[in-house]
Amino acid sequence: MFGMWDAMITPEGFPLPIPHLVVTEWAIILVLAVFAYSASRRMELVPTGLQNVLEWLVTFTYDFFTSLIENEDAAKKWAPLLSTFFMFIIISNYSGLIPGAAHVSGFQPPTSNWNVTCTLALITAFTVQLAGFQTHGIHYLGHFISPNPVMLPLNLLEEITHPLSLTVRLFGNIFGEEMVYAFMLAMVPFLIPTALMALSLLLGGIQAIVFTLLSANYIAASTGHGH
Amino acid sequence: MEMGLALGAAIAVSFAGLGGGVGMGQAGGKAVEAIARQPEAGGDIRTLVFITFAFIETLTIYGLVIAFMLVNKIQ
Numbered sequence: 001m002f003g004m005w006d007a008m009i010t011p012e013g014f015p016l017p018i019p020h021l022v023v024t025e026w027a028i029i030l031v032l033a034v035f036a037y038s039a040s041r042r043m044e045l046v047p048t049g050l051q052n053v054l055e056w057l058v059t060f061t062y063d064f065f066t067s068l069i070e071n072e073d074a075a076k077k078w079a080p081l082l083s084t085f086f087m088f089i090i091i092s093n094y095s096g097l098i099p100g101a102a103h104v105s106g107f108q109p110p111t112s113n114w115n116v117t118c119t120l121a122l123i124t125a126f127t128v129q130l131a132g133f134q135t136h137g138i139h140y141l142g143h144f145i146s147p148n149p150v151m152l153p154l155n156l157l158e159e160i161t162h163p164l165s166l167t168v169r170l171f172g173n174i175f176g177e178e179m180v181y182a183f184m185l186a187m188v189p190f191l192i193p194t195a196l197m198a199l200s201l202l203l204g205g206i207q208a209i210v211f212t213l214l215s216a217n218y219i220a221a222s223t224g225h226g227h
Numbered sequence: 228m229e230m231g232l233a234l235g236a237a238i239a240v241s242f243a244g245l246g247g248g249v250g251m252g253q254a255g256g257k258a259v260e261a262i263a264r265q266p267e268a269g270g271d272i273r274t275l276v277f278i279t280f281a282f283i284e285t286l287t288i289y290g291l292v293i294a295f296m297l298v299n300k301i302q
Contacts, residue, residue: 173288
């Protein structure tokens with residue numbers, strides 16, 4: 001199996017072991033930050049270059065989420081979070097395809113680990129509750145007993161299974177794809193795995209879209225008009 | 228013992244894949260039919276079918292995760 005925690009950077013006198021995973025995440029955050037900063041540093045009315053890309057991205061994701069979330073204020077408030085999710089997940093999914101990345105010992109795409117996807121899913125879960133309370137106030141609690149107080153345990157269970165399924169879906173897809181790729185590489189070292197890499201290019205993009213889409217859906221459900 | 232674990236992993240992933248494949252095929256086929264009949268509704272249908280696929284896929288992935296857990300136990 002892939003080394004989960006055996007790849008650690010332990011400088012002398014620094015007791016906290018840092019997994020490679022976290023370093024990869026820092027690198028992704030740095031890439032995103034540098035991109036955002038350099039694109040919005042000198043903004044002009046008629047955008048050129050990077051600013052064009054960023055403006056397209058912002059308007060596209062904003063339109064997408066406003067069409068999905070019927071509550072306009074909630075959509076405006078949570079669209080930045082969701083588009084950041086999308087960018088972070090797609091870059092970390094594709095980070096396994098960087099040429100030479102596999103030669104770094106202990107390298108793995110951050111989304112192919114339980115802990116990372118669970119964190120992302122928990123952020124979504126708390127955001128959903130927060131958005132619900134911000135929109136409906138104390139009446140939000142009414143949705144837990146919505147058709148009938150008998151449904152309370154089932155409604156609570158639903159709130160738990162949402163982040164669980166988000167976690168497992170992203171982790172299982174990326175980890176499974178990496179495992180299949182590793183097996184394939186061990187069996188046929190040349191040429192054939194390239195087709196699989198093309199497939200994983202598609203798969204990584206779809207998983208990033210699905211994660212954000214479902215998060216937006218859950219937010220839409222908690223901020224919309226209840227039943 | 229090891230053979231049982233390996234067989235269990237294989238059965239878990241194959242049945243999960245079988246069910247998920249049948250379901251996804253039906254949903255995808257119907258979606259294509261719908262888009263062909265009414266191309267102007269394509270955007271909505273595409274979003275909806277993505278969500279449906281995600282839900283179906285989750286069940287398949289549950290089987291895959293069980294298979295990974297079993298394979299992990301073999302060594």
